[in-house]
Amino acid sequence: MSAQLFPLSSGVSAAGALDRADIDALAGAGVGTIVNNRPDGEDPGQLPAAEARRLAEAHGIAYHHIPVTAATLSRTDVDAFAAVLRDAPAPVVAHCRSGTRSALLWALARLREGADPLSLIAEAARHGIDIAGLPAVAARLR
Secondary structure (H helix, E strand, O other), X not given: OOOOEEEEEOOEEEEOOOOHHHHHHHHHOOOOEEEEOOOOOOOOOOOOHHHHHHHHHHOOOEEEEOOOOOOOOOHHHHXXXXXXXXXXXXXXXXXXXXXXXXXXXXXXXXXXXXOOHHHHHHHHHOOOOOOOOHHHHHHHHO
16 A cells, blocks of 8 residues: 555554555555545546545445645535534544645544544654644634
């Protein structure tokens, strides 16, 4: 698998961009759900969401496309992500270009459950993911 998984909490990991081989590998590893946080066309040669959905579903993996950018991230996106974490088959792998947006969405969903923002930032940092802006983003989305 070319994409590195960053375990964030029990049953939830973030990853950078996934390709066809990554989806095959995740299926072999027993992943239950993939959440794609990349807008289509973000990078040349990027696997389109419709194709990724087809591949995931062919393996019996639930697939959700919640595309976000720093400029477009909304409460609706966080609501959708939180619903996937609550209801989708685990383990869940959320991915974007580097894993940062997916980790940020995870942290925003966890904040709603009363998690400590500093511990969420620290957990992401353990994997080299910088979500230090979490408090400011959370305040913007209130």
